[in-house]
Amino acid sequence: MTEVADSLTHQSTNNAHALLGPPDLEVVNMTKRFGTFTALENVSLKLKPGTFHALLGENGAGKSTLVKCIMGFYTPTSGEVLINGQVESIGSPRDAHTHGIGMVYQHFTSVPAMTVAENLVLSRFDNTNLINWKKEFEDLSAFMETAPFKVPLDMTIAQLAAGQKQKLEILKQLYLQSKILILDEPTSVLTPAEADEVLGLIREQVTDSKLSVLMISHKFREITAFADEITVLRKGQFAGNGRVKEMTVSEMAEMMMGEKREPQKVEKTLHGEPKAVLEIKDIHANKDNGLEAVGGVNLTVHSGEVVGIAGISGNGQRELVEVLAGQRPATAGEVLVDGQVYTMTRAEMFKNRVFVLPEEPLRNACVAHMSVAENLALRTFDRPPQAKGILLIFKAIREMAVGLISSFKIKTPSPDTPVGNLSGGNVQRTVLARELSEDHIKLLIAANPCFGLDFAMVDYIHGQILEARNRGVAVLLVSEDLDELLKLSDRIFVISGGTFAYESKIEEADFAAIGQSMAGH
Numbered sequence: 001m002t003e004v005a006d007s008l009t010h011q012s013t014n015n016a017h018a019l020l021g022p023p024d025l026e027v028v029n030m031t032k033r034f035g036t037f038t039a040l041e042n043v044s045l046k047l048k049p050g051t052f053h054a055l056l057g058e059n060g061a062g063k064s065t066l067v068k069c070i071m072g073f074y075t076p077t078s079g080e081v082l083i084n085g086q087v088e089s090i091g092s093p094r095d096a097h098t099h100g101i102g103m104v105y106q107h108f109t110s111v112p113a114m115t116v117a118e119n120l121v122l123s124r125f126d127n128t129n130l131i132n133w134k135k136e137f138e139d140l141s142a143f144m145e146t147a148p149f150k151v152p153l154d155m156t157i158a159q160l161a162a163g164q165k166q167k168l169e170i171l172k173q174l175y176l177q178s179k180i181l182i183l184d185e186p187t188s189v190l191t192p193a194e195a196d197e198v199l200g201l202i203r204e205q206v207t208d209s210k211l212s213v214l215m216i217s218h219k220f221r222e223i224t225a226f227a228d229e230i231t232v233l234r235k236g237q238f239a240g241n242g243r244v245k246e247m248t249v250s251e252m253a254e255m256m257m258g259e260k261r262e263p264q265k266v267e268k269t270l271h272g273e274p275k276a277v278l279e280i281k282d283i284h285a286n287k288d289n290g291l292e293a294v295g296g297v298n299l300t301v302h303s304g305e306v307v308g309i310a311g312i313s314g315n316g317q318r319e320l321v322e323v324l325a326g327q328r329p330a331t332a333g334e335v336l337v338d339g340q341v342y343t344m345t346r347a348e349m350f351k352n353r354v355f356v357l358p359e360e361p362l363r364n365a366c367v368a369h370m371s372v373a374e375n376l377a378l379r380t381f382d383r384p385p386q387a388k389g390i391l392l393i394f395k396a397i398r399e400m401a402v403g404l405i406s407s408f409k410i411k412t413p414s415p416d417t418p419v420g421n422l423s424g425g426n427v428q429r430t431v432l433a434r435e436l437s438e439d440h441i442k443l444l445i446a447a448n449p450c451f452g453l454d455f456a457m458v459d460y461i462h463g464q465i466l467e468a469r470n471r472g473v474a475v476l477l478v479s480e481d482l483d484e485l486l487k488l489s490d491r492i493f494v495i496s497g498g499t500f501a502y503e504s505k506i507e508e509a510d511f512a513a514i515g516q517s518m519a520g521h
């Protein structure tokens, strides 16, 4: 295809979409089975043009399965998608795109080494062989002029902060002329201020009838601030819907859980004389590309204390946690536990009773193709009672798994299901169950422990962390959720550019100063 013809084809598809407002989207009696397990049963939902619709439900309720059926990632077992009243067969995200439907994921999908402009052009579904970059750049500049947020076209993705990356993911969909945006927990990597900014700008597009939005969210604050309507799923079935203005948060929560639940409150209590448990001394560590990620940090966590580390992702906190978990070498400095040099081997972790909840548990703390029971046993499989005779092993592993599945309410078809088949929140529960169920923890290092969990589970985990603290456990909590840090921490640090930019006792913490340090000012 010639440059001109190619460019014309692209423009004509764009223009066809651009002139129209969002279509009416309806899901009718959608059912999706995985083998004998029914993840979604007869669910219907209406997304009226120019509305902001939130999709709620506990972990494993079927939210992602529903949107994946709409997007054509999954073929529904039965049920239909209607667009402007017409039954449409959507067999792939490309089909969804031709109907103006686009999805923004929890995690970024742009190519880090390429520029914003290159990523935008690459995201198009046309089979472009030849790209006229001069023309593309002009078109992109014109698009950026009218876009609700600005991201510099010539910067590489690696240079962008998390907030800008998420804005780019949304811009990509606007560039593709998507009229229906499906957002899967879009703010989980943003600070509260960034989340409000991004959702506020999307809300304006919805109010102007340029977009419709279907957003999966666990955050009631965002739902009440930005959404018009909700649909609630429970155990794969429709549990209710309604207009946000006419509902209270506890009514929404009740719809999700099927029962009224009061939030659990754990008070902080004073523990005996605090002892230094974890001492981090001038630790340096590199990123995967060899550049320095952690530039010399010092920190002590005492028994009976939660020390929080706030920071926008990409400021060295991931690498610091990986050093502490024995997954990345430190280039300088040392770590002490109970005053002794600590080398993070599995044997030392066991001896010192150190427990780690890393980020992205499916990648860092699970073996995706192994069963839930095997993953729950990863810490203890080589110790009695799980390691005597071969039969006893399986029996003990299974018994332990059944107990943990029940107490941590892990939604899994069976203990033998591969952990990779569980919903995101239930993978997180599996790792939490394994790491928090031990009675004898001395030091707990947790990175974003509540990422992607529903409100009831967040409440439960917060309670577990505080109870551990009250028992005298030293807790290092690394989180991108400031509300969580302010609620749980006794002292708070902000990491920015690989060093601590702020430190305070929680009673004296200054919210504005924390925000500014996070932003690197």
Ligand SMILES: Nc1ncnc2c1ncn2[C@@H]1O[C@H](COP(=O)(O)OP(=O)(O)OP(=O)(O)O)[C@@H](O)[C@H]1O
Pocket (backbone or CB within 6 Å): 034, 037, 038, 039, 057, 058, 059, 060, 061, 062, 063, 064, 065, 066, 411, 412, 413, 421, 422, 423, 424, 425, 426, 452, 454
């Ligand atoms: N590919 C798959 N194979 C087997 N079971 C699956 C598969 N995908 C999802 N499931 C199951 O379907 C159920 C619904 O999962 P889904 O991911 O839709 O939940 P969700 O509401 O999005 O949860 P979360 O809030 O935790 O992301 C879960 O019990 C999950 O284990």
